[in-house]
Amino acid sequence: MPVATDDYIAAIAHLPLGGVLRIDDVPWKEYEQLLADLGEGYSARIFYDRGRMEVVAPDSIHEKYKGITRRLIDALSDELDIDIESFGSTTFRLEKKLKGAEPDECFYVQNARLIIGKRGRLNLSEDPPPDIFLEVDHTSRLLDKFPIYAALCVPEIWRIKAGVTEIHLLVGDRYEESPNSLAFPFLTSADLSRFIEQGLAEGESKASRAFRAWLRERASTPKK
Numbered sequence: 001m002p003v004a005t006d007d008y009i010a011a012i013a014h015l016p017l018g019g020v021l022r023i024d025d026v027p028w029k030e031y032e033q034l035l036a037d038l039g040e041g042y043s044a045r046i047f048y049d050r051g052r053m054e055v056v057a058p059d060s061i062h063e064k065y066k067g068i069t070r071r072l073i074d075a076l077s078d079e080l081d082i083d084i085e086s087f088g089s090t091t092f093r094l095e096k097k098l099k100g101a102e103p104d105e106c107f108y109v110q111n112a113r114l115i116i117g118k119r120g121r122l123n124l125s126e127d128p129p130p131d132i133f134l135e136v137d138h139t140s141r142l143l144d145k146f147p148i149y150a151a152l153c154v155p156e157i158w159r160i161k162a163g164v165t166e167i168h169l170l171v172g173d174r175y176e177e178s179p180n181s182l183a184f185p186f187l188t189s190a191d192l193s194r195f196i197e198q199g200l201a202e203g204e205s206k207a208s209r210a211f212r213a214w215l216r217e218r219a220s221t222p223k224k
Contacts, residue, residue, distance in 0.1 A: 012103065022057070024053075028095060034046070092152050108128075167180065
């Protein structure tokens, strides 16, 4: 029999922007049924870790950080002339590990060529995980997302916290903070913080133009 998820859906509908809902002892089938019942296009982000489920209702600051980061990623793709595929807040889950996550944004960089042209839902049993997850962390975190991301084998996390962008790289089964990106080794967390904060203060377009100019200047500077 199908699992009833009406109570979950009602609770999510009443969750205020920026709110967080934590539910314990949720069977995997209920989690999957909830995702199916919500369908496409719901705004909440849902995380699952061995029976613990957390629902986050993104607010305007989430959306602003996402928009700025997308513009920077577009600039990297254009200026470096490389393929980068964005999959937004796609749900990624692995039943064998009882883990599921929906990042604020995610990007395929090193593995973009393996994803281009793919149709249908991504399956982490067959497909590689995104190379970068974006996490905007400015709410009260009840559930530590990093063990979920590690179980999904996401190589790199960009976490925006208190106005600072951190880079975390997967080392073994845990993340370690790094000054540099794995996907873009020349790019530092300080660089990301500077241009993302410029986007907040002066607008996405101005930050994107400044970032593109910085990339071109860097490309034209002779290597020592």
